[in-house]
Amino acid sequence: MRSSRPRPPRDTSSTEKIAEDEQVLEEFALDPQAYAVNDFTPDERVIKGTIAFLRDQKKAQVLFFPMSFNPQAGELRLYTLIRVRITYVPDQGFGMQQFITAPFGLAAADPNWPPAGDQLYKITTAEEGIYRVTHDELAAAGMDTASIIPRNLHLYNRGAEVAMYVYGEDDGYLDPGDYIEFYTEAINTKYTRTNIYWLVADQSPGLRMTQIDGAPGSAPFANDFLEVLHFERDLPQGYWGLAPGEDSVDRWFWADFTPPEYQWVVLPNIPEDFPVDLPGVSTLGGTATVKVALRGFAADKLHQATFSIKNSLFPNGSQIAQRSWQGQDEYRVEVDIDQGLLVPGENTITIELLGTE
Known part of the structure; x- marks a missing residue:
């Protein structure tokens, strides 16, 4: 497009100062070489910027220049698409990584990241x-399983x-039907809930779990046990x-709740359902404990809600x-119920917000 402002002065050696109370607030100086060019700059719309690492993965910055300017013609071009x-x-460390579906992801890693392998x-x-x-x-993620000596697999x-x-490493080959198993710890911080493990194949034996005989002794079998699910x-x-x-x-x-008195249109208060999957609930009875964490939005209000269990x-x-609670601090509901x-x-x-007072 053509700019509506006048062309810059040809005397580009001048310097303009804007001052207030004898203090320079801004100084503007024209670049003689830049304004002497009779061409549109920059001449590239997209360039590769800084290359860096984030969480052990190589990242590349992509810079877009949707406008270019010709100082001699006084024209500004705008690129809308x-x-x-x-x-x-792949050989530059930018290989598109393949991930296995939940509960874990598996990807070919950047070869520049230690440990070496x-x-x-x-x-x-x-x-x-x-x-x-x-x-x-492992094969789907790109591992050359035919060349792997399973005893030389390491986990970090x-x-x-660690x-x-x-399984199946004794024959010296990583065959179909073989697998690796390992114990992972959970991470729960404000930055991430993802833990990272590195599987490495090199020329030395890796660390293995100690195997013990798990045959039951003379102690009685437990018919049920306590489990905590979050x-x-x-x-x-x-x-x-x-x-x-x-x-x-x-x-x-x-989820969040808006009581009827704060809605733009007053509607019936709709309960909110929170699905929980409970595998293997004991049929021997007993007591279960339900805990729910809540936080009020209004600092000066009394919040009221009911809690229900719904199933087949x-x-x-x-x-x-x-329960009722006051203010914006976290409020934890803890109630023992018949299992x-x-x-x-x-x-x-199911949680239903009855309203605020």
Whole structure:
């Protein structure tokens, strides 16, 4: 497009100063060489910028220049559509990585990242437990399984080698049906809930789990046991950055509630359902404890809510508690219930906000 402003003066050696109370607030000087060019600059619409590492992965900055200027003609061009093709070159560390689906991700890692090895793979985990990675999953991620000596596989986490179990390594080959198993720890910080493990193949034996005889002794069998399950979803629309409290306060929420008196159109108060999957609920009875963390938005209001369990036994829900709390501080509901209210598999905790006072 053509600029509506006048062309810059030809005497580009002048310097203009804007001053107030004899203090220079801004100084502007024309660049004689730049304004002497009778061409549009910059002449490239897209360039590759800074290359850096983030969480052990190489990143490349892409810079766009949607405008170019010809100082002699006094014209400014605006590009409203820019198409870019990005090509990933594996041997330069920009290989498009293949990830295995949940519960873990597996990818060919940047070869520049230590520890050194013939092949290096990054495994991401989100929960504590024992994970299994099969021969087929390793092959799908790009591992040359035919050249791997399984005894020489290593696993690293946070700079230290950790032990793992490699099924089928005794024959010296990584065959279909073979797999690795390892124990992972959960990470729960305000920055990430993803733990990183590095699988490395080199020329030395790796650290292995110690195997012990797990045959039961003379002690009686336990018919059931206590287990703690945590359910949480951090939704994009559930972030409250201005929530009061220390920097370590969790400001992500699964859902929010708007009481009828604060709605633009007064509607019936709709309960919110939170699905929880409970595998293997004991049928021997006993007591279960339900804990829910809440936070009020209004600092000077009294909040009231009911809590119910809904499942195949109680399709309409069975109320387990009604609570009130004041202000914006975190409020934790903890209630003991008859375990007979729960069923193996799908259950729902229903919360209904009664209103604020």
